[in-house]
Amino acid sequence: MLKLIISYIVGLVFGVGIMISGMANPAKVLNFFDIAGTWDPSLAFVMGGALAITVFGYRFVLKQPAPRLADTFHLPTRQDVDLPLVAGSAVFGIGWGIAGFCPGGAIPALGTGRVEVFVFIAALLAGILTAKALRRRNRAAAAV
C-alpha cells in the first residue's frame, strides 16, 4: 500500500510540474521549437531545472544500496546506439513537432478533460501498440 501511495505522490509531483512548466501546452511547446517564428524560449528552463535536480539527486540516490521500496534499481544497461534508437527518436521528434504533445506532457493533461488530449492519447496508444506488434513480428521473422 505504501508503494502505491508513494507512486501516486511521485506521479502527482510530476503532473503538477508538467502543468505549471508549460510542457502540457502545445502552443508553448511548438513556440519553443519555432525559432524562425513566434519563439518562446521558456521550455529551456524546464529542461534546465529538471536536469539540475536529477543530476545531483541521482548522484546521491544511486550511492544507496537499494531503493527504499524495491529490491534493486532498474537501470537501463545498454550503451550501444542502434538503428531503432536513432530512427525511433527521429520519428518521435517529427510527431512531437506535428502534434505539440509528448507522452509526459499529455498524460497529466488528461486531467484537464480537454478532448484534444484524449484524441492525442488515443493515437499515441495506437502507435505504441502498432510498434509493439511490428517488433514482435520482426523478432519472430528473425527467429525462423
Add this chain to the structure above:
Amino acid sequence: METSFTPLLSLGGGLLIGLAAVLSMAFLGRIMGATGILAGFLAPSDLSDWSWRAAMIAGMVSGPLVVTLFTGTAPDIAVPVTTPMLLIGGFLVGIGVTFGGGCTSGHGVCGMARVSPRSIVATAIFMIACFATVYVVRHMVGL
C-alpha cells in the same frame, strides 16, 4: 499564436519534474519516463507491477486539479493544431518512443542525468527532428 515567456514558472515546473524523477528512483528504483511507465501499464509483468504504474498515472492525471485548487484557475492549454495533426502526430510519437525506447522524460531528463550515450543521442535527434518539423509545418507548408 504568441505565448508569453514564463522563465520562473517553467523553471519551477522543471524542478518539480526533477524532484519526481529523483523520488521515483529513491523509493521505487524506477526511471521516471512516461514511455516506460505507459508501456509497462499496457503490458505489465504482474499485478503489483501494474498497480504502482496505475497509481503513478493517476497521480499525473491529478496534476491539473491540484494546480487549479492552489491557483484558482485552470492550467492554460491552447492546441493550435487540427484534429488530423493530433492523430498523425500522436501515432508517430507512439511508434517513435517505442522503437526509440523513451521520450522527453525518460531520455531527456533521466537518461541525460545519467550521461547515458543512448539518451544523449536520442535527445539530440528528437529535438533536432522537432525543430525541423515545426519549421516545415509552419514556414514551408504554412499550417
